[in-house]
Amino acid sequence: MAGRYRNARSGDEIERDWKEQDLVIKAREQQDKYVREHYLRIAAKAREERVWLFDPVVRAWYNPDEFEATFKMYIRSPEEVYARVKFKDPFEAIEEAQTKTSEFIKRVLDYAKKISSENEANKDKELKQKK
Incomplete structure (x- = not known):
């Protein structure tokens, strides 16, 4: 202790x-x-x-x-x-974000069109192969 x-x-x-x-x-x-x-x-x-x-x-x-x-x-x-x-300036940031958002939306839509057209082309090929 x-x-x-x-x-x-x-x-x-x-x-x-x-x-x-x-x-x-x-x-x-x-x-x-x-x-x-x-x-x-x-x-x-x-x-x-x-x-x-x-x-x-x-x-x-x-x-x-x-x-x-x-x-x-x-x-x-x-x-x-x-x-x-x-x-x-937060208003400049809003304008910048809006521009970037618009550009992004355009890119997404362009890509979606591309994928859609590729899918259509693939479907056409598959149909021709089946005949």
């Missing part, structure tokens, strides 16, 4: 560990504050320019308020924010 207490850490060791943990927590809080200031600056710039923020990695749009509230969950450094986020 006495052996368990001999392995216990001294008060100085415990205090040193607490101080180290406290330093780590304070450093993390400072980093979070630094990053948060950059988020606020980016959101303020977006408000000033009347644009939204687009994150191409997750393909998500954020108005400035949403950016402040949610974007901090994804990125831990301002450098990553600046490299990743794009300022865009």
Whole structure:
């Protein structure tokens, strides 16, 4: 029974560990504050320019308020924010998406016509072979 207490850490060791943990927590809080200031600056710039923020990695749009509230969950450094986020006018994005959608629909319809004509040609061949 006495052996368990001999392995216990001294008060100085415990205090040193607490101080180290406290330093780590304070450093993390400072980093979070630094990053948060950059988020606020980016959101303020977006408000000033009347644009939204687009994150191409997750393909998500954020108005400035949403950016402040949610974007901090994804990125831990301002450098990553600046490299990743794009300022865009949402109306330009709508026009771009509409153009891309129209192009995609055209491609799908062209392909469907091609497949349909190939199927008709194959049916004609099969009918001729049966005769």
